[in-house]
Amino acid sequence: MAARGQFSTRIGFILAAAGSAIGLGNVWGFPTNVASNGGAAFVLVYLILAFLLAYPVLMVELLVGRHYQSNPVNAYRKLTGNIIGTIVGIIGLLTVSMILSFYAIVGGWIVTWCLHYFAMALGMTDAANWLVAFGNTRNVIFTIIFFVLTAAIVRNGVSEGIEKWSTRLMPLFFLIIVLLIIYVATLDGAGAGFRAYLTPDFSIITDPELIINAMGQAFFSLSLAVGTMLVYGSYISKKENIVSLGIWVAVLDISIAIVAGLLIIPAMYVAQANGVQIYNEAGSLISSDGLLFSVLPSLFETMTSTAIIVPIAFFTLMIIAAVTSSISMLEVPVSFAIENHNLTRNKATMLIAGSILLISLIIVFNFGSLFGLVITATTEWSQPLLGLVISIFAGWLWHRNNILEEIKQGNPDAASGLFFKIWPWYIKFVCPALIALMFWRSL
Ligand code: PHE
Numbered sequence: 155m156a157a158r159g160q161f162s163t164r165i166g167f168i169l170a171a172a173g174s175a176i177g178l179g180n181v182w183g184f185p186t187n188v189a190s191n192g193g194a195a196f197v198l199v200y201l202i203l204a205f206l207l208a209y210p211v212l213m214v215e216l217l218v219g220r221h222y223q224s225n226p227v228n229a230y231r232k233l234t235g236n237i238i239g240t241i242v243g244i245i246g247l248l249t250v251s252m253i254l255s256f257y258a259i260v261g262g263w264i265v266t267w268c269l270h271y272f273a274m275a276l277g278m279t280d281a282a283n284w285l286v287a288f289g290n291t292r293n294v295i296f297t298i299i300f301f302v303l304t305a306a307i308v309r310n311g312v313s314e315g316i317e318k319w320s321t322r323l324m325p326l327f328f329l330i331i332v333l334l335i336i337y338v339a340t341l342d343g344a345g346a347g348f349r350a351y352l353t354p355d356f357s358i359i360t361d362p363e364l365i366i367n368a369m370g371q372a373f374f375s376l377s378l379a380v381g382t383m384l385v386y387g388s389y390i391s392k393k394e395n396i397v398s399l400g401i402w403v404a405v406l407d408i409s410i411a412i413v414a415g416l417l418i419i420p421a422m423y424v425a426q427a428n429g430v431q432i433y434n435e436a437g438s439l440i441s442s443d444g445l446l447f448s449v450l451p452s453l454f455e456t457m458t459s460t461a462i463i464v465p466i467a468f469f470t471l472m473i474i475a476a477v478t479s480s481i482s483m484l485e486v487p488v489s490f491a492i493e494n495h496n497l498t499r500n501k502a503t504m505l506i507a508g509s510i511l512l513i514s515l516i517i518v519f520n521f522g523s524l525f526g527l528v529i530t531a532t533t534e535w536s537q538p539l540l541g542l543v544i545s546i547f548a549g550w551l552w553h554r555n556n557i558l559e560e561i562k563q564g565n566p567d568a569a570s571g572l573f574f575k576i577w578p579w580y581i582k583f584v585c586p587a588l589i590a591l592m593f594w595r596s597l
Contacts, residue, residue, distance in 0.1 A: 158223060158493075159312025160389050166313070167394070168402045170320040171386050173478030175407035176327070178260060179375040181475050182446055184411040185418035187371050189439035191364045193419075194354035197412065199368040208372040209404045210577060210585050211541050212383055214548040216400050219387025221560045225489040226381035229388070230544070234551050242543055243381065247487050249536040250380035251506075254483040255513040256528050258304070261476040262296030263447065268469035271454075275462040286451075293518045298511065304480040305507040308488055309500050312389050316485060320478050327474045330467050331410070335417045337464065343427025347420030366534075366596040369589070374533045376407055377479070379540035381486040388489075395565040397573050418445070425453035484510070542589040549582030 161167040188196050222229035227243030234242075266285040273282035285292065307315045338344055358364055377383055390396060422439065426432045430452040434440050440449050454465040484507060491502035517524045548557070557578055562568045 158389070160391060161317050161386075162313045163317075164394060164399070166317040166321055167386070167390055167399060168406070169324040170317050170478075170482070171383065171399075171403040172406040172410075173320040173324050173327075174377045174382055174386065174482030175375060175403060175479075176324075176410045177375075177377075177475045177479030178257065178472070179371065179479075180407065180411040181414045181418070181472060183371055183374065185415050186445055187367055188351065188415055188419060189422070189445065191361075191367055192355035192358045193350055194352050195356055195359045196364060196368060197351075197415065198354060199359060199365060200371060200411070201408065203365075203368050204372045204376070204404070204408045207369065207585060207588055208376045208378060209400065210581055211373075211378050211545055212376050212404055213397070213400050213573075213577060214544055214581060215378065215381075215383035216387035216390070216396055217557065217560050218544075218548065218552070219384035220390050220392070220396060220563070221556060223388050225388070225493050226384045226486065227490055228493065229384060230547065233547055239547070242540065242547070245536070246379065246381040246540055247490055249532050249540065250382060250483050250486045251510050252513065252528055252532045252536075253380065254304075254480060254510050255517060256525060256532075257476065257480055257483065258300045258511070258514050259293060259297050259518060259525070261300040261304075261473070261480060262293060262298075264469055264472045264476055265299060266292060266296050267447070267451070268466060268473060271462050271465045271469070286447075290518060293521075294515060297514045297518060300476075300480070301507050301511045301514070303477055304484050305503050307477070307481045308484045308507075309503040311499055312485075316481055319481070323474045323478055327471060327478075330471045330474075331413060331417060334464070334467060334471065335413070338417060338421050338424060341424040341427075343424040344420040345423075346427075347423030348416070350423065351415055351419040362592075362595045366592055369538060369592050370534050373537045373541055375411060376404065377482060379537050379544060380483075382482045385486050385489050386482065392563045395568075396563070397561060397565060397568065397571070418450075421453060422449055425449055425456070428453065428456035430456065538589060538593065542586055542593070545581050545585040545589070549578070549586065554578060 161170065184200075187200075188194075218229050218233060219226075222232050224232070225243070226246050227240055230239035230243040231237070233239055270282050270285040273279075273285060307319045309315065310318070339348075373379060387396070390399065422432045422445070430449060432440055432449055434444075439445075450468070451465070454468075484503070487506045487510075488499065488502045491497045491506055492499055495502075497505065517528060558569075558574065561574055561577075568574045
C-alpha cells in the first residue's frame with residue numbers, strides 16, 4: 155500500500171479544513187436559517203452552540219484522526235476495540251456519501267447559474283434560459299460535471315490535490331466575498347438589511363425549533379461527525395499544535411458564516427428596494443432554494459449597470475465554496491477504499507465518485523420524494539446522532555492517557571493550558587448531555 159498522504163504545511167491544512175467547513179452551509183444554509191429563524195436571535199444561538207458544542211466535537215475528530223493515522227472505520231474500530239466502532243465508522247462514511255449525493259446536485263445548479271451569466275453576456279439567450287430552467291437533462295449533465303471537478307482534485311492526493319487547490323481557491327474566496335459585501339453595502343436598501351440582520355427577535359430565542367436548527371447548522375457547517383475532519387486530522391503531522399489548528403478552522407468557519415450573512419441579508423433588502431418580493435405569503439423572508447435561485451437572480455436582473463460581473467463573482471464564490479467542501483466529502487470513502495481494499499487512489503476515486511454519482515442520479519429522477527428526505531435524514535438526524543456517539547467514544551472509551559499524549563504532540567506546554575484541563579472532562583459529560591438534551595427537546 156502506498157504511504158499515507160500528509161498536509162505539507164500548516165497553512166495548507168488550515169485552508170483545506172476551512173475549505174471543507176466553509177461551503178454552501180455558510181453561504182446559503184446559514185443566511186437561510188437567519189432569514190427564517192428570527193434574524194440575530196439565530197446568530198446568537200448559533201455562535202454559542204458553535205463554540206460550546208461544535209468546536210469540542212471538531213477536536214475529537216482531529217485528535218482521533220491524528221492519533222490513529224487512519225480512516226474513520228479503522229480509527230473507531232481501534233478506539234472501541236470492537237465492531238461497534240467499525241459500524242459507527244461505516245455509518246459516518248455512508249452519511250457523508252449521501253451528503254455528497256445531494257450536495258453535488260446543488261453544486262451542479264450553481265455551475266449552471268454561473269454559466270447562465272456568461273451565456274447572457276455573449277447574447278446566447280436560449281442557452282442561458284435552458285441553463286437555469288429546472289429539468290432532468292440539465293440536472294444530470296451538471297451533476298456529472300460537478301463530480302468530475304471533485305474527482306479531478308481528489309485523485310491527485312492530499313498535498314498535490316486537496317491541499318494545492320484549497321490554497322489556491324480559498325484566498326480567492328475571501329477576496330471575492332469582501333468585495334461583494336462592500337459593493338452590496340453601497341446599494342439602496344442595504345441599510346435596512348444590516349438592521350434586519352443585526353436586530354434580534356429575542357422572543358423566539360428559546361424555541362426548540364430554533365435551537366435544533368442552530369445545532370444542525372453548526373454540525374453541518376463544521377463538517378462534523380461524518381469522518382471528514384477525522385480524515386483531514388489523520389493527515390496532520392505530529393509536529394503541529396493541533397489545538398491551535400482546530401481553533402483556526404472553527405473561527406474561520408464561524409466568521410465566514412457571519413460574514414456571509416452580511417452579504418446575503420442586505421442583498422435581499424436591496425432586491426426588495428428594486429421591487430423584488432422577498433417575503434412569502436406567510437410573511438417570513440423567502441429562504442432556501444427560493445433565496446438562491448429566485449430572489450438573488452431577480453436582484454441581479456435589476457443591476458443592469460454592473461451587469462454580468464457581480465453575478466459571475468457571486469456564483470464563482472459559491473462554486474469555490476462547494477468544491478472545497480465536496481472534495482473533503484469524497485476523501486472519506488476514498489481513504490477507506492485505499493487503505494482497506496488496497497485500491498490505488500486513482501481507481502478508488504473513480505469507483506467511489508461513480509457510485510455516489512449513481513445515488514445522485516436516483517435522487518434527480520425522484521427529486522420530489524428524495525431530495526428533501528436525504529437532506530433531513532443526513533443533516534438533522536445522522537450528523538448530530540453520530541456527534542453524540544463519537545463524543546461518548548472519546549469521553550468514555552478512549553484511554554485518557556492516549557488523549558493527553560495526543561494533545562501534547564507538537565505542543566509541549568499543553569499540560570498547563572486550559573484546553574488540556576477542561577476538554578477531556580467536557581467531552582465526557584457536557585457534550586453528550588447537551589446533544590442528547592437537544593434531541594429530546596426537539597422530539
Ligand atoms: N461544511 C460543509 C458546508 O458548510 C458541508 C460538509 C458537511 C462538508 C459534511 C463535509 C462534510 O457546506
